[in-house]
Amino acid sequence: MSGDLKWNKIIGAGLAVAFVIVGLPQVTAAVFHTETPEKMGYFVDAPEEAAAGAAAPVLPPDWGTVLPTADLAAGEQAFARCQACHTATAGGADGTGPNLYGVVGGPVMHRAGFAYSDAMAAHKAEAPTWGLDELDQFLTAPARYVPGTKMSFAGIRDTQTRVNLIAWLRSQGSSLAIPAPDPSRQPGAAAPAAPAEGEAPAPGAETATAPAGGPAGSAPITGAAAQSTTQTSPVAPAH
Ligand code: HEC
Structure with a gap:
């Protein structure tokens, strides 16, 4: 059992x-x-x-768009990681790195008394000004942009952090004007262009078919119906 x-x-x-x-x-x-x-x-x-x-990684920032909306407080916070070596106040002392007041838009090696590296001098010969793009590339990866620089800093990978930081640095003694927005740099600029080319033949094909298939009077109605169908179909999947 x-x-x-x-x-x-x-x-x-x-x-x-x-x-x-x-x-x-x-x-x-x-x-x-x-x-x-x-x-x-x-x-x-x-x-x-x-x-x-x-x-995003390919296009440089569109400064005319991102600078006016940059978060200056976040940029000042980001500068904390530079403060071990840099001051950015007017008349601030040089440390391990040079004082950075007015460096945005200023000349490379802008502090006369600072002992810059030969690498920085070589860079100055090629790109004499710290423009927004130059600063952005330098701060992304200092040793890659200026090989041999004695600024031992890994770099800031996050684009928005660099934008905020550069915007804040610009507020420290820089007179560099914000450039006009550049549509070719806006991330959306390339994206809608591709779908637009793909969509263009579709309505064109429908419009071409409609008049051929029915009488002339019904052609505009068919065309309108085709348009409303085209407008509805992208919306429907979004719900
Ligand atoms: C470990 C120290 C150190 C840190 C951290 C550091 N730097 Fe530097 N920085 C230097 C030194 C040293 C130089 C000079 C480089 C050379 O001569 O090759 C320099 C140069 C520069 C220059 C060029 C100045 C000029 O006059 O041409 C800029 C701009 C700059 N640093 C910005 C920054 C920013 C912004 C940060 C923070 C994100 C930062 N640095 C972090 C040490 C540092």
């Missing part, structure tokens, strides 16, 4: 496990079926994000 009960328990336990194993994929499948439409709906936004993300 006790032996039979033991086997009943073992078989019962085995069946329970089997039910869970069989049932789980169905539960998972049910979950997946409800999620799939949501993912398709959001998928519309993904190419834009991907395009912006891909364009």
Whole structure:
């Protein structure tokens, strides 16, 4: 008797496990079926994000756009990591690195009394001014932009942090004007251009088909219907 009960328990336990194993994929499948439409709906936004993300490292910042909206307080905070070697106040002392007051837009090696490296002197011969782009590249990776520089600082990878920092540095004695916005530098500039080329043939093809298929009177209506369909279809997946 006790032996039979033991086997009943073992078989019962085995069946329970089997039910869970069989049932789980169905539960998972049910979950997946409800999620799939949501993912398709959001998928519309993904190419834009991907395009912006891909364009960001390639394009230099569009200073005319990013400087007016930069976070100066965050930039001042970011300067904390420079303060071991630099001051940025008017008349501030040179330390391990030169005082940086007025360096934005100023000449490379702007502090007459500071013992710059030969590498910095060589860089000055090629690029004599600390323009916004030059500073941005230097602060991204000092040793890559000025090989042999004695500024032992790894660099700041985050673009927004550099923008905030450069905006704050600019507020310390710089008279460099904010340049006009440059559309070719805006991350969105390249992204809409590609879909626009892809979409252009589609409405054109519909418009060309409509007058050929029906009488002249119905052509504008068909064209309008085709346009409203074209407008609705990108919106529908977004919901
Ligand atoms: C470990 C010390 C150190 C740190 C940290 C450091 N720097 Fe420097 N920096 C230097 C030195 C040294 C030089 C001179 C480089 C040379 O001559 O090659 C320099 C040069 C510069 C120059 C060029 C100045 C000129 O007159 O041409 C700028 C701009 C600059 N640093 C900005 C920064 C900023 C902004 C930070 C913080 C994100 C920073 N540095 C962090 C040591 C440092």
